Amino acid sequence: MNDPDRRQFLQRTGRTTCAVALGGTGIVLGRRACSEDAWAIVPNKCVNIRLGVTGSEQVCDVCATDCVLPLSAVRAVNDHAECGRCCICPAYYDVRGPMGPDGLPAKKLCPRDAIVRTPIGEVDPYDPLNNFYEYTIDESKCNGCGRCVMECKDPAGLGSIRLEVRYDLCVCCNQCSIAQHCPEEAYCRIGPQPAPARTLEGGHV
Numbered sequence: 001m002n003d004p005d006r007r008q009f010l011q012r013t014g015r016t017t018c019a020v021a022l023g024g025t026g027i028v029l030g031r032r033a034c035s036e037d038a039w040a041i042v043p044n045k046c047v048n049i050r051l052g053v054t055g056s057e058q059v060c061d062v063c064a065t066d067c068v069l070p071l072s073a074v075r076a077v078n079d080h081a082e083c084g085r086c087c088i089c090p091a092y093y094d095v096r097g098p099m100g101p102d103g104l105p106a107k108k109l110c111p112r113d114a115i116v117r118t119p120i121g122e123v124d125p126y127d128p129l130n131n132f133y134e135y136t137i138d139e140s141k142c143n144g145c146g147r148c149v150m151e152c153k154d155p156a157g158l159g160s161i162r163l164e165v166r167y168d169l170c171v172c173c174n175q176c177s178i179a180q181h182c183p184e185e186a187y188c189r190i191g192p193q194p195a196p197a198r199t200l201e202g203g204h205v
Contacts, residue, residue, distance in 0.1 A: 037191035039176050041074070041163050045186035048146030049162050054153055060184070063163060064145040066177045073170040074144030074163055074178070076114070076137045082160035085120060085132040090156040091148035092117055092135055103128055110148055114141035139166070 043049045047060045063074040078091075088095065092115050093105035100106040108115075120132045144163055152161040179187040 037189050038165070038167055038172055039170060039179060039187060040165055040190045042186045042188055043162065045184045046146075046163065047184050047186075048149045051153060051159070054150065054156075059146050059150050060182075061145045062181050062183070063178055063187070064143040066181045067144075068173060068177055069169065069171065072144045072178075073166050075139050075142045075166050076144065076146070076148055076161055077164050078135055078137055078161045080134065080160070082158055083135060084158050084160070085134060087129050087131050087133060089117070089133070089135055089152075091115065091152040091161050095151075095156065109151060111145065112141045112143060114138045114143075115148060135161075137161075 041049070041063075047053050047058060064072050067073055088104060090109070092109060094107040094109045095105055097105055097107045114137060116136045116138055118134045118136070120134055123131050146163055149161050149163055151157060153159050176187065179185075179189075
């Protein structure tokens with residue numbers, strides 16, 4: 001190997017070594033930052049969660065559309081302790097749409113069909129409104145659009161569904177795209193330690 005070739009080889013090797021070292025440092029720093037602070041949704045700021053705001057036309061879908069992940073780290077969560085288990089759930093059905101022949105709304109509300117409706121006990125086919133159901137969120141489909149959260153509020157709902165950041169999915173970006181575009185500034189950092197991801201009994205699939 002002549003001198004020019006040797007110099008080029010050493011330069012390329014040096015650049016590669018530095019890049020690997022810096023990359024490793026970046027990963028370590030990224031993990032350290034993620035372990036010290038995290039992003040969270042402030043309920044009384046989020047238009048989808050905040051009481052007093054209703055109607056699908058008011059829904060803000062920034063959490064669903066602006067996350068850097070292919071499927072947002074924000075998910076809907078249903079707290080079964082607060083859920084009314086209604087036959088006609090305004091978060092499950094499009095209650096403003098046409099009715100079907102069975103007396104129930106003909107269309108579902110969730111555009112991704114991410115809410116699973118399971119009957120509790122034996123179903124009475126002659127009195128559908130007397131039946132009760134458990135509603136769970138399929139997190140493999142939910143993208144945090146907030147439509148179910150908006151509809152599960154007084155006066156139609158009980159407010160058992162809300163949006164939460166799943167810390168096992170969030171990559172803790174320093175400049176979170178959701179936070180930058182949230183019109184209510186409801187997506188904020190918390191710290192110094194992230195709150196644990198909440199897994200409510202029966203609330204997830």
